[in-house]
């Protein structure tokens with residue numbers, strides 16, 4: 412089943428005489444348990460698309476359904492709860508809270524969701540083990556490397572068990588070694604926990620970790636690569 416279904420979406424910026432079409436009749440699906448990459452150059456519409464999927468911006472026309480809910484029809488007052496319950500976010504710049512430890516940053520996501528206090532420590536620890544950050548749980552962001560911070564941010568995104576994780580240039584602030592470690596963690600989360608991931612990037616190395624890569628240009632998907640479907644025979 413589809414976790415995300417985008418149907419003929421368009422997004423215009425500006426007004427009469429000065430209109431930019433940032434997304435142009437774009438349709439695609441993300442299946443439950445998939446790891447999808449959207450790759451395209453700067454200005455191709457990646458951020459706009461992610462903003463529309465994450466409900467921070469609205470499409471001009473078309474529909475986006477996430478876990479059975481058409482988000483273009485959701486009332487404003489329900490959006491925050493929807494984001495909190497259904498989505499996990501991973502940002503280029505980590506967006507960790509500087510005054511909280513790694514443990515507290517991850518725990519906060521659960522607290523906000525209303526998780527029972529007695530369940531929180533074990534959920535944080537289990538998730539931290541998956542991301543190999545158990546040893547930094549008592550550290551503050553300024554005491555961690557970029558790679559560690561992004562794995563903490565990833566733990567925060569998945570600890571609430573969202574139906575869809577959205578990652579925006581997750582390796583954009585990391586060196587190549589940290590990028591590889593992070594992307595290997597994404598692969599593991601996708602394989603072991605069946606976490607559904609949608610990741611946008613301009614970087615081919617980063618995109619190559621996805622199972623399916625959609626190529627976007629001028630707001631349109633112009634090609635698609637599905638890994639493991641090479642039909643050549645030896």
Ligand code: ADP
Pocket residue numbers: 424425431432433451452453454455456457458459460
């Ligand atoms: P990417 O994330 O791939 O770099 P964007 O989604 O940021 O692409 O931009 C897609 C297009 O939409 C670009 O032409 C950009 O200039 C335009 N755009 C994005 N946001 C706005 C905005 N708030 N107002 C006007 N134009 C915008």
Ligand code: ADP
Pocket residue numbers: 458461462465467500502503579
């Ligand atoms: P850029 O990608 O150009 O650096 P921003 O730093 O403004 O743009 O935002 C990065 C991404 O973070 C956005 O594409 C958006 O999907 C997401 N984002 C920003 N603010 C929020 C928020 N309050 N809630 C959820 N997602 C957000």
